[in-house]
Amino acid sequence: MNASDIRRGLTGVVVDTTEISRVDHETNSLTYRGYAVQDLAAQCCFEEVAWLLWHGELPNATELADLRVRERALRLPGRGVQSVLGRLPDSCHPMDVLRTAVSLIGADDPTEELDDRDHDLTKALDLLAKLPTVVAAEQRRRRGLDPIPPDPSLGWAENFLQMCFGAVPAPEVVRAFEVSMVLYAEHSFNASTFTARVVTSTLSDFHSAITAAIGALKGPLHGGANEAVMHMLREIHAEGGAEAAPVWLARALADRRKIMGFGHRVYKNGDSRVPTMTAHLRSITAGAEGATADLMATYDALAELMLERKGLHPNLDYPTGPVYDLMGIDIPMFTPLFVMSRVTGWSAHVVEQRAANALIRPLSSYTGPSTRAVPRGAERLVG
Ligand SMILES: CC(=O)SCCNC(=O)CCNC(=O)[C@H](O)C(C)(C)COP(=O)(O)OP(=O)(O)OC[C@H]1O[C@@H](n2cnc3c(N)ncnc32)[C@H](O)[C@@H]1OP(=O)(O)O
Numbered sequence: 001m002n003a004s005d006i007r008r009g010l011t012g013v014v015v016d017t018t019e020i021s022r023v024d025h026e027t028n029s030l031t032y033r034g035y036a037v038q039d040l041a042a043q044c045c046f047e048e049v050a051w052l053l054w055h056g057e058l059p060n061a062t063e064l065a066d067l068r069v070r071e072r073a074l075r076l077p078g079r080g081v082q083s084v085l086g087r088l089p090d091s092c093h094p095m096d097v098l099r100t101a102v103s104l105i106g107a108d109d110p111t112e113e114l115d116d117r118d119h120d121l122t123k124a125l126d127l128l129a130k131l132p133t134v135v136a137a138e139q140r141r142r143r144g145l146d147p148i149p150p151d152p153s154l155g156w157a158e159n160f161l162q163m164c165f166g167a168v169p170a171p172e173v174v175r176a177f178e179v180s181m182v183l184y185a186e187h188s189f190n191a192s193t194f195t196a197r198v199v200t201s202t203l204s205d206f207h208s209a210i211t212a213a214i215g216a217l218k219g220p221l222h223g224g225a226n227e228a229v230m231h232m233l234r235e236i237h238a239e240g241g242a243e244a245a246p247v248w249l250a251r252a253l254a255d256r257r258k259i260m261g262f263g264h265r266v267y268k269n270g271d272s273r274v275p276t277m278t279a280h281l282r283s284i285t286a287g288a289e290g291a292t293a294d295l296m297a298t299y300d301a302l303a304e305l306m307l308e309r310k311g312l313h314p315n316l317d318y319p320t321g322p323v324y325d326l327m328g329i330d331i332p333m334f335t336p337l338f339v340m341s342r343v344t345g346w347s348a349h350v351v352e353q354r355a356a357n358a359l360i361r362p363l364s365s366y367t368g369p370s371t372r373a374v375p376r377g378a379e380r381l382v383g
Pocket residue numbers: 009220221222223225257258259260261262263264265266310312315316317
């Protein structure tokens with residue numbers, strides 16, 4: 001095999017077909033089941049988008065009402081799950097809490113070995129309902145606060161925010177959060193979704209696929225970037241904010257640091273989701289003064305400099321970092337919020353992979369030592 005035949009990172013390799021979403025790098029567009037993501041974000045609630053990803057069509061009124069009733073009834077994880085989560089070390093990252101929670105929910109599920117489409121979609125709905133409860137409890141635990149139980153009179157987004165803060169925030173904040181959930185829900189064969197498909201391809205169970213996907217999302221080159229963006233913006237702020245950004249960036253690039261929230265494997269001329277999310281960031285910061293105005297000045301300055309110096313555009317994690325920060329979410333909770341949304345896309349892919357399965361098993365080109373004899377014991381154990 002020639003070195004030029006090897007596609008490290010599977011760059012540019014098409015490994016399968018999908019009907020779930022289309023990421024078009026030529027037009028910088030993203031559609032879920034044929035609908036532009038911007039239109040879904042503007043017109044639909046997150047529950048409708050989840051249904052669309054799972055079933056291929058938007059729900060009618062009866063289907064949506066049924067989905068809402070079922071989701072609201074499933075929000076509380078079992079006592080066994082809660083008690084094990086309560087024994088995790090205080091220092092553990094919230095993504096580890098979530099990964100463990102999904103694994104425990106799977107262990108607690110008597111239908112775990114039943115992996116037909118209907119069971120997989122029931123498990124998907126179960127996680128859609130339960131993960132916000134786990135995330136909100138973790139957000140409060142970090143602040144020394146008791147969890148707030150789910151409120152079945154509230155929709156998915158409002159209930160999550162109420163469980164975090166004890167009150168539903170202003171409508172523009174709820175909307176910004178819900179739009180972020182719609183935009184994060186699905187993105188074809190990204191690393192975490194591909195991970196879920198690899199696990200499913202061995203005919204493993206639903207929760208194993210989602211647990212593995214959470215592990216893949218945690219890394220800062222993927223979902224973990226939304227946390228890294230906020231750490232970076234704070235670092236620049238500590239050095240003087242927008243005015244210090246040129247010097248900060250020159251130093252970071254000289255140190256060959258990756259600038260978090262910029263660049264993308266597929267989009268090379270801008271992430272289709274960024275304008276929508278940025279509009280909501282601007283709506284929740286409109287007229288702000290002081291620290292928020294400074295944050296926005298740094299945000300704009302860095303985006304301008306990155307385009308000028310590196311020709312790189314922001315990806316979705318760039319605006320979501322500050323949106324979540326301004327909502328009052330702790331930075332280590334940002335990627336768990338991404339999980340609460342992406343679990344819908346992952347589960348749609350688990351179902352699609354199972355429906356036309358082929359074991360995913362690429363080849364490698366060996367570059368280690370050539371074949372050699374194992375030294376005898378006496379020779380091997382010298383020294
Ligand atoms: C929701 C999401 O998961 S979106 C992605 C979130 N991740 C990030 O924001 C992390 C920062 N960005 C990156 O690391 C990259 O842009 C990735 C991983 C997203 C995409 O990477 P790839 O398509 O593999 O591009 P690759 O890493 O090969 O970069 C190509 C060149 O651009 C540079 N580059 C790409 N992104 C960045 C960046 N954010 N900062 C600095 N340089 C960058 C690389 O250093 C490389 O330069 P070189 O050719 O001189 O070595």
